[in-house]
Amino acid sequence: MPAWNLCDRRETVLMHEASHRTERASWGVGEEITVDRPTAGRESEYHLFFDDRGLLIGYIGILFEGLDLASQRDYTAWLAKQVPTDFLLPAEVSGRAAGLRSGRLYGDQGERVSTRAITIPKGERQSLYLDSSMLTPYLPLLSPYKPEFLTKIHLHTGGQPRATYGPADSESRDYIARQHFAKGEVAHFGLCGQKENDVAVEAYQRAITIGLSEPLYQAEAHHRLGLAYRDKGLLPQAAAAIETSLKIRPSIPEVVNHLGKVYALMGDKARAAEAYHTAIGLRPNYADAHFNLAEAIEDTQPRRALTAYENYLAYVENTPGEKERIETAKKRIEALKKTVK
Secondary structure (H helix, E strand, O other): OOOOOOOOEHHHHHHHOOOOOEEEEEEOOEEEEEEEOOEOOEOEEEEEEEOOOOEEEEEEEEEEEEEEHHHOHHHHHHHHOOOOEEEEOOHHHHOOOOOOOEEEEEEEEOOOEEEEEEEEEEOOEEEEEEEEEEEHHHHHHOOOOOHHHHOOOOOOOOOOOOOOOOHHHHOOHHHHHHHHHHHHHHHHHOOOOOOOHHHHHHHHHHHHHHOOOOHHHHHHHHHHHHHHHHHOOOHHHHHHHHHHHHHHOOOOHHHHHHHHHHHHHOOOHHHHHHHHHHHHHHOOOOHHHHHHHHHHHOOOOHHHHHHHHHHHHHHHOOOOOOHHHHHHHHHHHHHHHHHHO
């Protein structure tokens, strides 16, 4: 397997590939580097994708003649955990060799990294032909399930045109805007190490300025920008960005709840409580909103706060990661019961 890892810098990756033939091409605001390298003794071609900072954010590997997975126990074990999608191979592929008629697409989407694989069954055995891994925010932008990659199966690198993400994809305004959005996600969630709020703010702003074609992305870019502003302590800007998100896509309970948290940080508990009430109205079993509401009204409406804490406990029973807040809610319930008597 390659010696490099996702989030490695371009110079580090190229150092490891110094003995192999490479070609470089633009990929939207980033770069695509194609490397000819053997995989388990088989001829293969790796497409490496870098963001505009030179960080490796994903790769797609093409094993031209396939790799029999019978001897690849770890990979086979991973495949066994996934639910495959069967599909017909392009006609130019199925005509090259007997048995090349249909393939199977496997996918595993994690919070940080997502993996895709395409295999072709041959009787009881499977051969791997395409393998990819990428930081999850870039998953909508990079897929091995594209004709330019699939049609490389059972071809040799010598004299054959390389598969690339052409201008129709990677140079469109929407594609570039989504690259910036994905970069913002990587920075905001610290998927390459530490969270980088300044990078996240700039990336989300550029995505918004360039223009995202889908309302879902437009709204989420403003939402994420608001959260990045919040983490920088720029609360008025955070509130304005999240409010804009809700104008584009109203009635999203998580976004309304986040807006309430920003209002609370600004000291406006009345507006915070109103936002939490709205979030609960949209999703009655929204435990986080119940807890936040209880905190916002505890001093002014202790009886309603008591009910909100009790609702929170009812909805988070046996929920992992809520132990500390559960204990806090229980203590506050006991204190409030003495107050409201």
